[in-house]
Amino acid sequence: MPEDPIIELFEVTKVYPLPAGDVIALDRVSMAIGDGEFVAIMGPSGSGKSTLLNQLGCLDRPTSGNLLIGGRNTREMNDRELTSLRLNTIGYIFQRFNLISLLSAYENVEFPYLMKHRRPDGSGRVATLLSQVGIDSAMAKHKPPELSGGQQQRVAIARALVNDPQILLCDEPTGNLDSVTGQQIMEMLTGLNRKGRTIVVVTHDPGVARYARRIITVRDGRVA
Ligand SMILES: Nc1ncnc2c1ncn2[C@@H]1O[C@H](COP(=O)(O)OP(=O)(O)OP(=O)(O)O)[C@@H](O)[C@H]1O
Ligand SMILES: [Mg+2]
Known part of the structure; x- marks a missing residue:
């Protein structure tokens, strides 16, 4: 676990209720991301990577479990506080x-x-x-x-x-770019990370994950 966490998840579960039955997209995920870390999230399609990133970005509330940003439990924040967090602290590339x-x-x-x-x-x-x-x-x-x-x-x-933003969450940021432009974007993210920004990148591409200092693997809604 990082020493100085900026995001902490405790047993976070996200269930999507569907007519055909519930989809457990995240299953009791506990993890932390340190202030100033550069992390890659990898895993198969449908494993829950985007769902996890949505939780990290406070775009969605957990079905159960707790999410802390800067040590504050997001359950104790009202909509206005969450909006301010998303506007001022978190950048999101969908x-x-x-x-x-x-x-x-x-x-x-x-x-x-x-x-x-x-x-x-x-x-x-x-x-x-x-x-x-x-x-x-x-x-x-x-x-x-x-x-x-x-x-x-x-x-x-x-x-x-x-x-x-202090925290930048990127869902496949280079997915539609040629490799040269993709590298330029990753260099840009690396520069921001050197200036102390926390970067989380979801990617299928090992070449992109290489820029990160830690890789988190998601499988069937669980973090190893
Ligand atoms: N809004 C939603 N409503 C219902 N089910 C959803 C919704 N979003 C995601 N799911 C389901 O949750 C699971 C995880 O989806 P998620 O989008 O997080 O996967 P992913 O790892 O980002 O996949 P990909 O690599 O294809 O982007 C999948 O089974 C998906 O069908
Ligand atoms: Mg996704």
Whole structure:
């Protein structure tokens, strides 16, 4: 167990009730992630990796068990506190991007910034992040449906970084990228980790997992 945990799970179970019967996506998972760690989560398709990442990101409450962020039990937080945690402390790159189709790429990245600061970005941060992930100013005017999967992924990465989160959770962040761009993104994540950010990456790709200092394996909803 890490010495200085930022996320702790105690016997976390997540059940999806379905008409055909309950799916136990996570089964009594106990683990911790240290402040400033770089962790990869691996495991077969359907094993519960995205479900686990959703729990780490407080996107969903556990069916049973406890989740602590920075030592605070999320069960004791109200919706407003959880929203603030997601906006200020956690950056999330979704497996299916979850960009807003009606907004341009630029506006998608600016959106969490506006929610946090209540004013437009005057520092050029949005444009800088977009350029760092390889989206130029012309492309930034396009809406997600007009972009390729890889371009949408880069926009999603810039959006996750815009509020400079302490914890960055990435679900297959390089899944739609060519290997060169994928490496650039991983170098970017490594740089953020060196600056003290906690990085958790779900991946099928051993080349991506190599960047992490610890690998957590999920099988049938259980962490080994
Ligand atoms: N919203 C949901 N409703 C019902 N069942 C779900 C839901 N999300 C996931 N599941 C089920 O929970 C299990 C774990 O799914 P999860 O998406 O966490 O897997 P994964 O490891 O991320 O897979 P992949 O590598 O394909 O992304 C699967 O059996 C899946 O069908
Ligand atoms: Mg998944």
